[in-house]
Amino acid sequence: MSDRKLLSSEAYRAIDKEIAKYPADRKSSAVMAALAIAQNEVGWVSESVVEDISQYLGMRPIAVWEVATFYGMYNLEKPGRSKVAICTNLPCALQGANKMVDQLKAKLGIDFNQTSPDGSVTLKEAECMGACGDAPVVIINDREMRGKIALADVDSLVEELKAR
Ligand code: FES
Numbered sequence: 001m002s003d004r005k006l007l008s009s010e011a012y013r014a015i016d017k018e019i020a021k022y023p024a025d026r027k028s029s030a031v032m033a034a035l036a037i038a039q040n041e042v043g044w045v046s047e048s049v050v051e052d053i054s055q056y057l058g059m060r061p062i063a064v065w066e067v068a069t070f071y072g073m074y075n076l077e078k079p080g081r082s083k084v085a086i087c088t089n090l091p092c093a094l095q096g097a098n099k100m101v102d103q104l105k106a107k108l109g110i111d112f113n114q115t116s117p118d119g120s121v122t123l124k125e126a127e128c129m130g131a132c133g134d135a136p137v138v139i140i141n142d143r144e145m146r147g148k149i150a151l152a153d154v155d156s157l158v159e160e161l162k163a164r
Pocket residue numbers: 087088089090091092093127128129130131132135136137
């Protein structure tokens with residue numbers, strides 16, 4: 001739609017494609033995809049994003065917030081240049097995820113849901129990603145999954161992310 005400003009016309013076209021997957025009176029079913037498209041473009045789910053998506057889908061803003069705050073993949077604050085989320089559910093924990101968490105926190109000098117002081121890396125805790133056979137698992141920038149991470153890999157992973 002040409003009168004909209006927050007996202008690019010490509011992003012609105014992508015959202016339109018998602019909307020078209022559902023019956024005409026069920027536009028709100030596209031909310032997760034719409035938030036992901038907006039986050040991909042803006043970097044995070046800001047108040048403006050929620051307002052815009054709620055208007056676009058004909059939803060109340062609170063209903064969009066409910067989705068945005070329920071799922072861990074939406075950034076509710078502006079993240080660093082890279083985001084790393086580590087799964088701490090039982091199969092990953094049994095394969096050493098908690099020690100990796102300690103090392104990630106120490107190496108980055110931050111806790112979960114924080115961004116390193118240089119703005120390079122945001123650390124998140126993730127729920128099971130359905131890749132337990134590859135435990136322990138991290139996901140980088142919501143798209144790049146890496147499994148069977150060893151404690152010895154943590155420092156180089158951090159260096160790699162800082163260099164992005
Ligand atoms: S428990 Fe970590 S991916 Fe399933």
